[in-house]
Amino acid sequence: MSTAVELAQKHWNDTPLYYSEAYRYSMYPWLHEAAEFDGHCGERVLEIGCGTGSDLLQFARSGACAVGIDIADGQIELARERVGNAATVIKATATDLPFEDRSFDYVYSHGVLHHIDNPQRVVREIMRVLVPGGHFSIHVYSLFSYAALRARLRYGGRWRLYVENSTAPVRIDLYTKFSLCRLFPVPITVTKREAPFLEKWFGWFLIVKGQRPGSALSRPRPA
Numbered sequence: 001m002s003t004a005v006e007l008a009q010k011h012w013n014d015t016p017l018y019y020s021e022a023y024r025y026s027m028y029p030w031l032h033e034a035a036e037f038d039g040h041c042g043e044r045v046l047e048i049g050c051g052t053g054s055d056l057l058q059f060a061r062s063g064a065c066a067v068g069i070d071i072a073d074g075q076i077e078l079a080r081e082r083v084g085n086a087a088t089v090i091k092a093t094a095t096d097l098p099f100e101d102r103s104f105d106y107v108y109s110h111g112v113l114h115h116i117d118n119p120q121r122v123v124r125e126i127m128r129v130l131v132p133g134g135h136f137s138i139h140v141y142s143l144f145s146y147a148a149l150r151a152r153l154r155y156g157g158r159w160r161l162y163v164e165n166s167t168a169p170v171r172i173d174l175y176t177k178f179s180l181c182r183l184f185p186v187p188i189t190v191t192k193r194e195a196p197f198l199e200k201w202f203g204w205f206l207i208v209k210g211q212r213p214g215s216a217l218s219r220p221r222p223a
């Protein structure tokens with residue numbers, strides 16, 4: 001049986017997820033605020049699972065020293081083309097980040113953790129590479145959401161095949177605020193985004209924000 005990493009590599013190597021910036025941010029108008037693209041000028045920002053690099057480029061344009069990692073060569077190639085010299089893209093897995101302890105001020109990840117079969121290890125890695133006081137923003141799929149219900153009603157037990165950008169199988173876990181609070185070893189805030197109505201209750205993305213404990217940085221949160 002294939003591992004979650006092998007499935008993800010095959011899925012996104014065969015069908016890279018490439019959208020123009022204009023299309024992506026018209027699809028997710030809330031992402032700018034949730035990701036805090038403008039809030040990390042002068043900081044070291046790590047994006048886990050940067051895909052084809054659209055979000056990574058936003059951080060770099062806003063003055064961050066931006067580094068993205070991903071495991072799919074097809075995505076990495078397109079990300080490097082998109083960001084040019086503005087940011088660095090490295091092939092690596094989220095469960096084993098190739099960085100020293102305390103290397104980043106901010107860690108961001110959109111739509112990745114729910115494809116990984118060892119999220120506890122990813123969270124440990126996030127905490128390890130953050131400086132004390134550094135923040136994270138991690139976006140995952142929500143169990144209690146309009147999108148999950150619609151996919152289940154439409155496709156039954158095979159719904160997972162119809163969620164991503166191709167029907168190649170890929171691991172997908174759905175999270176709740178409760179499971180996220182158990183997963184993260186620090187206090188977090190969780191909000192929902194992305195639904196045609198009552199987003200706060202039925203949004204598809206859970207936006208998880210928190211901070212590595214410590215006072216080395218006493219940065220205020222971006223407005």
Ligand SMILES: C[S@@+](CC[C@H](N)C(=O)[O-])C[C@H]1O[C@@H](n2cnc3c(N)ncnc32)[C@H](O)[C@@H]1O
Nearest residue numbers: 008049050051070071072075093094110111112
């Ligand atoms: C749905 S795509 C999201 C990409 C990008 N963040 C975006 O929003 O467009 C999921 C990405 O996670 C990457 N990924 C999956 N498992 C990973 C792992 N263990 N380590 C690093 N990246 C991983 C995939 O290769 C893919 O690029």
